Amino acid sequence: MNLFADAFAWLADPANWSGAGSIPQRLGEHLWVSAVVLVIAAVIALPVGAWVGHTGRGREPAVMLSGGLRALPTLGVLTLFGTWLGIGLQAPVIALVILAIPPLLAGAYAGFESVDRRTIDAARAMGMRELQIVGKVELPLGLPIVVGGIRSATLQIIATATLAAYIADEGLGRFIFSGLKTRDYAEMLGGSILVILLALVVDGLFALAQRLVVPAGVRATRARELRSGPARSRTAVGQPITEGNQQ
Template sequence: MNDLLNQLRLVGDWLASSKQWHGDGGIPQRLLEHLTYSGLSLLFAALIGLSLGLLVGHTGRGAFAVAGVANLARAIPTFGLVVLVVTLAGLSTTPVLVALVALAVPPILINTFEGVRGVDPATRDAARGVGMTEWQVLVRAEVPMALPLILLGLRIAAIQVVATATVAAYPGLGGLGRFIVDGLSRNDYELVIGGSALVVVLALVVQIVFAALRRTIVSPGLRATVSKS
C-alpha cells in the first residue's frame, strides 16, 4: 500500500512540475505527437478494415481469406515489425505507421464483417423487395444494424493503437513513449511512471469517447441486443 502511495505521489509531483508542460519535450508536445501517430494509423486502418469488411460482409465472397489474413496480421509482433521496417526503410514515421496500421486492421475488419454478415436475411430481402439497390441495402439496412459491432471494432483498434504507439519512441521518434524510454535509460522511475500514467489516461479517454459515441448514434434497441449477446 505504501509503495502504491509513493508511486502516486511521484506521478503527482511529476505532473505538477511546470517544466513538464513547456518545450519540445513537454507533455503537450509529446501528447500531440502521440495523437498524430495514433490518429493517422487509425484512419488508414479504418479505410482498409471498413472497406474490406463491408465488401466481404455484404457479398460473402472471400470470407475465409479475410479471416485468415486478419488472424495472421494479429499475430505479427508490433515491436518486431517496427524494427524490421526501420531496418529496411530507415528512420522515419513510416515504420511506426505501418506497424500500428497492421495492429489496428484486424479488429476493425473482423467486427465489420461479422456485423454485416449477422444482419437478419429477412431485413435484406425486405430492403431489396422495396426496390433498393445493393449499395442502398448495404448503407441503409446492413450498416445501421451492424453499427454496434463496427464501433466495437473501432474502439478496440483505437485503444490498442493508443497503448502501442509508445513503440514510436524506440526508433528515436516522439510520443508519450519517449518519457518511458528516456526514464528507463536514465533509471528515472518517476519519468517512467509518469509517462505510463499518461498513456493509461489517454486510453481511458478513448474508451469514454467511444462509449459516448455509441450511446449517441446507436439506437437503444440495438445496444440492448448487443449487450445480451
C-alpha cells in the first residue's frame, strides 16, 4: 500500500505537472503517437476489410493475415526496426501500425459481413449501384462493429505505445522506463496509472460512439422487440387433473 501511496503522491506533486518532461507533455506525446498510428493503420486496413466484407473474396487470407500479425511480439518487432532505423519514432510507429492492423481489418470485414444479404439484394433490386450499397446500406448497418474494431485497436495502441519510450523519448512510457532505470517505483507506478486512466477514458468514449452510430431505425426496431417480447409460457404446478375420471 505504501507503493500506491507514493505513486499517488508522485501524481499529485505539482512539479510533475509543469516544465519539460511533465505529465501534460508526455500525455500529449502519447496521444499524438497513438493518433498517427491509428490513422495510418486505418488507411491500410479499413478499405481492405470493407472490400473483403462486401465482395466475400479474400476472407481466408485476411483471417490468416490478422492471426499472423497478432502473433508477432511487439517488443521484438520494435527492436528489429529500431536496429534498422535507429533512435526516433519511425520504429515505434511501424511496430504499432503492425499491431493495430488486425483488429481494424477484422472489425471492418465483420461489420460488412454482418449485414443481412437480403437487405443488400433488395438494394440491388431497387437499382442501387455497388458504391451506393456500400455507402448507404452496408456501412451504416455495419458501422457499430467497425467502430468496435477501431475501439479495440485504439486501446491496444494506447497500451503498447508505452514501448515508444524504449527507443524514442516520447509518451507516458518515459515515466515507466525512467523509473525502472532509477528504481523510482513511485514514478513507474504513477506512469502506469496514467496509461490505465487514459485507456479507460478512451474506451468509454468509444463505447458511447458505438451506441450513437447505431442507425435510428435499428434502435427503434430493437426497442419495439424489447417492449413486445415473447409471452412467458405458463407451467402447470402440481398434478394434472383429468376431467371425468375423478373418483
